[in-house]
Amino acid sequence: MQLTITAIDGIPEVRPGDDLPGLILSGCEATDVRLEPGDILVVTQKIVSKAEGAIVDLDQVEPSAFAIDYANRWGKDPRQVEVVLRESVRVVRMDKGVLITETRHGLVCANSGVDASNVPGGHIVTLLPKDPDASAARLRQAIQDRAGVDVPVIISDSFGRTWRNGIINVAVGISGLQALIDYRGQDDPYGYRMSATVIAIADELASAAELAMGKVEARPVALIKGYPYTPAPGTAHELVIDPERDMFR
């Protein structure tokens, strides 16, 4: 089995209201890559959020006393801390200058997914899209309407991990493919019945895409060919652990 992952060139800086599906299709043309059935499109959260206007001008933010106190203790921007707190429903950890929260989507990540990098101007931060699955579905539909090909869309973001250094890309929004593959009950090649093997395919696809995208090169879209995904309506909620099974609340 062979997969290819191609970073899409020619995507300009995205601004609120921009036609993201159009930019992606032009990018595919510029990269000389054809969208075909079976392909998977991975798009970073940042350009989706920017196109949707899910950004906040920090100059308009009045930080709370709590945000100011925390920011001062850890050398952060109090306005950005304020936005992080507003985007969260629960603080999971607030220690050592790291703020891990549960977002309104149920995602647990650093800083509620609020990000200052890759945004033009120093005073703007991006939020996660309001409903990343819906964003993925809209993008998928628009691409199908214009290019005539139904391609699953994954919206990716970089998350830290407990116990491991560095961030990796995961799926925060999905349309068109199953997020998890469940091998439980199937036999492995040696006839051993696998008891607990559920693979987070959508997260691995997001990580694979990141390798082609890079970080400083401004290639926020990648096309994956050759991965035999399982078609499904798709949702990133499948990837979020149930509170009852969460041992690290």
Place this chain on the structure above:
Amino acid sequence: MQLTITAIDGIPEVRPGDDLPGLILSGCEATDVRLEPGDILVVTQKIVSKAEGAIVDLDQVEPSAFAIDYANRWGKDPRQVEVVLRESVRVVRMDKGVLITETRHGLVCANSGVDASNVPGGHIVTLLPKDPDASAARLRQAIQDRAGVDVPVIISDSFGRTWRNGIINVAVGISGLQALIDYRGQDDPYGYRMSATVIAIADELASAAELAMGKVEARPVALIKGYPYTPAPGTAHELVIDPERDMFR
């Protein structure tokens, strides 16, 4: 930028003492793929452990009272629980039938990386290699000696994650490439100085490889072409968080 990931066919069931570099090189031939400078080889922990004899026959294990009690409460094999405990230096969580430990390598993962699946016969479990970096280095050296190409080697294993369902593949042993890419201090495409962007490249490469390998198809080796890695001696220890920064002990 384009990456290709090819699963290597024709790797038979691996047994203790098998010539793993030889099996991999024959597999590359059978798959009609050439090892070239710039390639990265990803090999699952299971076949490395099997070749090295890092396996335990459960029939030879005398479980402790502690292991028997826990196993009975959660419907586990007490002998396997015993092996998990012996492979660990610290229990991080032992709850809801899940046993998360710190291994002697410093890795935090479920069941100390002890695995019953993909092993012929129901009474054998695989352990993690004693020194996975050294295993990767030996494999890299043997392949260089025989094929004349120096190819970085990543030994991968599937880990669960806090807060997210499903497992993904990560790097537990590395030789020949830098595990992390540190973009801190560099400017992103919009001139914004990135303050905290360290990407766990080796983990993303392991995840990308898994997509090609699959789980039931017995393709435990993948070759990645086209990723511009940073050459380095390489160690998976870089990926393990310092105890002082660990907020989830």
